[in-house]
Amino acid sequence: MELCLADVLGDHALDGEITRPQNLMQAMRHGALDGGKRLRPFLLLESATLFNAESPAVIRIAAALECVHCYSLIHDDLPAMDNDDLRRGKPTVHKAFDEATAILAGDGLLTLAFDMIASPQTVLAEAVKTALISALARAAGPGGMAGGQSLDLAAETTPPDESGIVTLQAMKTGALIRFACEAGAIVAGATADERSRLAEFGAAIGLAFQLADDLLDLTADPALLGKATGKDLPAGKATLVRLHGADWAHRQLAGLVAQASELLEPFGDKAAILRQTARFIADREM
């Protein structure tokens, strides 16, 4: 995946492209390479493994998904949004370059992601590619991740109620994790039941991921995490952990891990790594 990502973010222009400006490509690489947990591509590759559908094409889909995730981080970090200076232990793209370049680097990563799926280099049935593109766009767009960020910004002035927080988080973080888990089933042409189990698994671990994140935000060591922490506190940002407390959050996490594991039952031992991942997400300390 890392090699594939580095390759598609190279300076070499593809057919139909004119030239790739060096400065912009450097900013895109700064935002996408050498860092991060790579959780989403990992989940995507593991979900494909359930169906013995691993292939170079699936690695390209995983790299495209990571591009979409990294674009969202670059834009979320902008001064007009969350105004973060540090990401993955490095200066954010607008700090290392400038705001305009960061906006364009995010735009570039998002655009490139769809080409990476559609491209003739991705050897999959064309109907599988369009299904992936549509599902990814819906997870990432105004009815998913981008909409979730919009709700998150609105939450700074009008704190949402509990169901508002759940919707916001399902969109902002959940939708892309859900897509990652569902994508293997799309690639493999799995049954509707299999696809929906994986989507629900993704939704459950997405929720767990967010709960763990909110817990961490109260307690973690900034040196370990590589980004500013406790920063949601002064703004009084509403989170479920803040609403119900850390004990409740730990119980919820245990329930979500059990639910996630149960959803994978029909896949037997093949799903062992995905089950472990659910536990890791709930217990993570960074």
Next chain:
Amino acid sequence: MELCLADVLGDHALDGEITRPQNLMQAMRHGALDGGKRLRPFLLLESATLFNAESPAVIRIAAALECVHCYSLIHDDLPAMDNDDLRRGKPTVHKAFDEATAILAGDGLLTLAFDMIASPQTVLAEAVKTALISALARAAGPGGMAGGQSLDLAAETTPPDESGIVTLQAMKTGALIRFACEAGAIVAGATADERSRLAEFGAAIGLAFQLADDLLDLTADPALLGKATGKDLPAGKATLVRLHGADWAHRQLAGLVAQASELLEPFGDKAAILRQTARFIADREM
């Protein structure tokens, strides 16, 4: 096209979307509906007509292309980029809403555009859809429009030479117009010669469009144009018109119109409207 665009930008969530935040959708509609020349979708629909390939699906592709164009305007207008307050006679999105919402509205339009092509609602062969998505992404991405905007920003501090200006403009404005003209050939599965003629036609009128724009920027009435004019002057922005003068530009425009018309010869009378469009673009006063 307008009805299709208004429909896809509605508040109603699609399958796989969670919910569409009202404020974000309003900003996306503000940036994409009720305005603009609609040149790109017009060219796309006309290029499809050459092959008798008009269909509701082609209208969706045209609307997707307009979403990509409008996303680029929203982001280009941002304070960190060209910092424009007025667009199409209305406040720009970041003025009517706020910067964060404008960034997300652009992101949302770009993402939605790819879903509009890939979606099962677009009744075209899946291989045609992936070819369109790949070509559009390459025209719009770091090797095309987004890269062109990046070069344009760099040009403010380091004025490019003549070939640098040509590349910049081919990327920033030309690439999407070229895609618009080529798209009809992709939809129709035309021959390589037909596709390349349309692509070259698009490149020629893209260049004409930019020359006319640079001429207008020196002379036009701001009330007629609906955006600030002469604004490239104080910054000393390099344009071919500035380099070679207005007379040269008028001769170039005449040459480009002749070249564009010649490229369409094999299509006979069917291409009459595209030929007229080339003349209109060269002569336009707004």
